[in-house]
Amino acid sequence: MKQLGTIYGINGPVVYIKGKTMFRMSEMVYVGKNRLIGEVISLDNDRTTIQVYEETSGMKPGEPVYSTGQQMSVTLGPGILNNIFDGIERPLKEIEKQAGQYITKGVQVESLDTEKKWPVRLLVEEGQEVIGGTIIAEVQETKTILHKSMIPPHIEGRVVEVAADGEYTVEEPLVKIQQLDDTVVEVALAQKWPIRIPRPVHNRYESSVPLITGQRVVDTLFPIAKGGTAAIPGGFGTGKTMMQHQVAKYSDADIIVYIGCGERGNEMTEVLEDFSKLEDPKSGNSLMERTTLIANTSNMPVAAREASIYTGITLAEYYRDMGYDVAIMADSTSRWAEALRELSGRLEEMPAEEGFPAYLASRIATFYERAGLMQNLNGTEGSVSIIGAVSPQGGDFSEPVTQNTKRFVRCFWGLDKQLANERHYPAVSWLDSYSQYVDDLSAWYRDNISPDFVNKRRQIMEILHQESSLMDVVKLIGSDVLPDDQKLIIEIARVIRLGFLQQNAFHPEDTAVPLEKQEKMMEVILYLYRRSKALVQMGMPMSLLLRNDIFSRIVSIKYDVPNDQLDALDQYKEDIDRFYNQLIDTNA
Amino acid sequence: MTIEYLGLDSISGPLVMLEGVQDAAYDEIVEFTVDRTKRKLGRIIEVYEDKAIIQVFESTADMSLENTHTRLTGRSLELPVAPEILGRTFDGVGRPIDGLGEIDYVTKRDVNGDPLNPVSREYPRNFIQTGVSAIDALTTLIRGQKLPIFSGDGLPHNDLAAQIVRQANLGETSGEEFGVVFAAMGVKHDVADYFRRTFEESGVLDHVTMFLNLASDPVVERIMTPRVALTAAEYLAYDRGMHILVIMTDMTSYCEALREISSTKQEIPSRKGYPGYLYSDLATLYERAGIVAGKPGSVTQIPILTMPNDDITHPIPDLTGYITEGQIVLDRDLQGKTIYPPINILPSLSRLMKDGIGEGYTREDHQSVANQLFASYSRVNEVRSLASVIGEDDLAPTDKKYLAFGREFEQHFIGQEKDENRTILETLEHGWELLRMLPREELDRIDTQLLDKYYNHTREGDLIG
Secondary structure, eight states: OEEEEEEEEEETTEEEEESOOOOOTTEEEEETTTTEEEEEEEEOSSEEEEEESSOOTTOOTTOEEEEEEEESEEEESTTOSSEEEOTTSOBHHHHHHHHOSBOOTTOOOOSSOSSOOEEEEEOOOTTOEEOTTOEEEEEEOSSSOEEEEEOOTTOOEEEEEEOOSEEEOTTSEEEEEEETTSOEEEEESOEEEETTSOOOOSEEEOOOSBOOOSOHIIIIISOOBTTOEEEEEOOTTSSHHHHHHHHHHHOOOSEEEEEEESOOHHHHHHHHHHHHHSBOTTTSSBGGGGEEEEEEOTTSOHHHHHHHHHHHHHHHHHHHHTTOEEEEEEETHHHHHHHHHHHHHHTTOOBOGGGOBTTHHHHHHHHHTTOEEEEOTTSOEEEEEEEEEEOOGGGOTTSHHHHHHHHHOSEEOOBOHHHHHTTOSSOBOTTTOEETTHHHHHHHHHHHTOTTHHHHHHHHHHHHHHHHHHHHHHHHHOSTTSOHHHHHHHHHHHHHIIIIIOOOTTSTTTSSOOHHHHHHHHHHHHHHHHHHHHHHHTTOOHHHHHTSTHHHHHHTHHHHSOTTOTTHHHHHHHHHHHHHHHHHHHHO | OOOEEESOSEEETTEEEEESOOSOOTTOEEEEEETTTEEEEEEEEEEETTEEEEEESSOOTTOOSSSEEEEEOSSOOEEEEOGGGTTOEEETTSOBOSSSOOOOOSEEEETTOOOBOGGGBOOOOOEEOOSOHIIIIISOEETTOBOOEEEOTTSOHHHHHHHHHHHOOSSTTTTOOEEEEEEEEEEOHHHHHHHHHHHHHTTOGGGEEEEEEETTSOHHHHHHHHHHHHHHHHIIIIITOOEEEEEEEOHHHHHHHHHHHHHHTTOOBOGGGOBTTHHHHHHHHHTTOBOBTTOSOEEEEEEEEEOGGGOTTSHHHHHHHHHSSEEEEBOHHHHHTTOSSOBOTTTOEETTHHHHSSTTTSOTTHHHHHHHHHHHHHHHHHHHHHHHHHOGGGSOHHHHHHHHHHHHIIIIIIOOOTTOOOOHHHHHHHHHHHHTTSOGGGOTTSOHHHIIIIISOOOTTOOOO
């Protein structure tokens, strides 16, 4: 590590070096006598600007700045899962061991445990030709996940030496490779990758499989594909974080990367506690076994907040390269954008809209573009799906972060203040939200759930939209004056809202629901609608229909029918028939 | 560290610039001596090689480019702490102003405080009963939570905060020690006096530490006041094992002080002239609430802020709401109806409530009752706007029941006396009495089992109206 400069000025997380230096752009540096981690963000003949990822108080001009020669990178290898890191991949449990309960500055820790021995099974032989991405070894990283160690991208050649199966640390070399230019490189379990550069892939596929979340309003009305992107905007208290937690817990991704970016410390503690206790529905192990957490809480250094998003996505891409489906929860991307704004202000850059830097849109775009369903370099298929929360200031969706995010995501789950006030959760507005994946996924729904799924979804949406325009009238003149067929729409929409869209995250059955049940619930509700409509067309008043408790019984299907006993749902159709016949018998 | 620099190079508002300094550190505290007699403190907010920009606590009046001696202390601002700080009163930067002399300190603490490692936190789960129905039932306060009161000028936020302090059993039941740390930022004298009197009357004054930066005190000190107060709170909670309730009022004055200094530093403003780092800055305060795993004490925060022009989308309440774990919103309409406390429950929220209530904490039906009251009251507002168009007489019978429910709910559930202390069971029972005013099939947020158990169950004399 060479000293290449001395500090000239300090302004919060931004440090200047005077004059021309030999630093490279985006290089990771150590700043000051405490060796705080920093990154070079601009270079010119007069000065070098560095953003520091830790608190700079107490730092003095004249202290040294050291070069590492490397770009800001993360370490990739086994030990990432079932762990919690800060924004630049320093393990928080290690920091606690060294520094106690508070995160003090200048703590030197390795990203991955360098002493732990992992049981490794080698998969290559001497003489074998390998390319970047070739899987060379397997390690059971957690009970749930088999870690596949790969040749780093850009390395290509012939294996000249292979270690025997056995126990190795992340740093011990496993294979030696003679590259095309005859130089020999060693590959160990751990490798580095710069966080701002997407890991290369072979090919990008079109999305065709849904990421099933168990949340009805998402899976049925506004589905997201594996490899897709979604934004959850909402003012405070509308349930963004709750929704991210639900998706992280119950989605059918193999791996979850949860980025707590500028949010509350207690929320990260909650995730850590909850996920360790909760069972992964797929494997039966604890959810943490498939999860990694990146925590830069709102009181942690702001520059690391900017980096945390990139750290998270790089980890996700690494697991995608092994052939896994990875889902990223980024809560909240607005805090990341604000970190950009704060740093931009410190750099005295010309502000664009609302003080945000002009490059906000392009930064958001490059982040979301790293999602996708990919054919990896080694031929496996994997995906990275991004679900980003957006915290619009004042709950106003017209602000720059929401607007720019909307341009680059294909799924928009807008949370509505009014619904949240009524405690209708998840408060996803069915009028503002959209998903552009519905068409891409319709073939999958047809083949795997029901040929009629997309059609039923359309009917549900229609009823909801009709209700919304009827409610405009009701607000003016009351519901009593509406004709009975319109009253029926309002009543069915009520059943849909309470019995289908509203989902109780604290109820053991209702917290996550399989698609098959979602489909059957829609079917029962639409069947009730058709039968009631027939009755109304025969001239029966709605008040008569509502005297029967069938409406409220269908609302509570979500609680009454267990997720593994879907046959019970057929009973409801018989009940509707009975209700229908009974009304005809007594009133015809 | 004995080098003294004579003179300054520029003075502008609360900022002074000193050139030719050696060894100045970012965020270091400096001492000025004006005319060889008057001492002032300042903090280095920017350094360049041999030039330091210093923010002066108190005012820069009387300082000239010639008459000031500057000495670097080599430290950040520190607060001397000891168990004796309970019962004492300090100024905004932690100097005693009650005439009882200096603190015989045990240790000194950096007031900036490092961020608490999320791994070292313990998730808060213990319910604090405040005796205020609207809070206990609907926006439950949890020990270790940060739950602000969003208020407006002229609304009784101080009365509510004082009532919470009086009635909250923070630790008496379990025999644990509790204490209150009170931080006043830019409030009027009578507000500080009101709190002091309340603490005195309820006999807790010897458990209260007060930090006062009043409206007439220097703005720059205001930036340090909450930090100093929270440092004291953390000492009492984590070193002394006490349960500490921190009241911080008024956060709006704090943010305005921050804006004032930001603008003298000529920083690029973001929304409404507030600096771009307002969110991060507020977070460094609010995030200091919590419980540290393995330590007995806790820090619970009730910050009070007055929303400029009652606007909840103003940057101060907006950013606060994104950091804190919920909010209690006071409402001018309810105040107009002479309802105390005028808590508008619909925008109010407690994020930690879900894990601190229910069976084993309060009662099994708590969450369901709360959800139903929210939903039904929200419906009341719809019915009211309909009634204002078509008149109350033309409403459907169910809608009329909603109106009656709404009146009763506001008057007797939200509304209560300033010294009325209701238990949570009384509050929940009251909630059921109100819900019984509505037809059972309207209660769609409560499952059948609970309805069977509570809806039909009435004791004699329980019915109201």
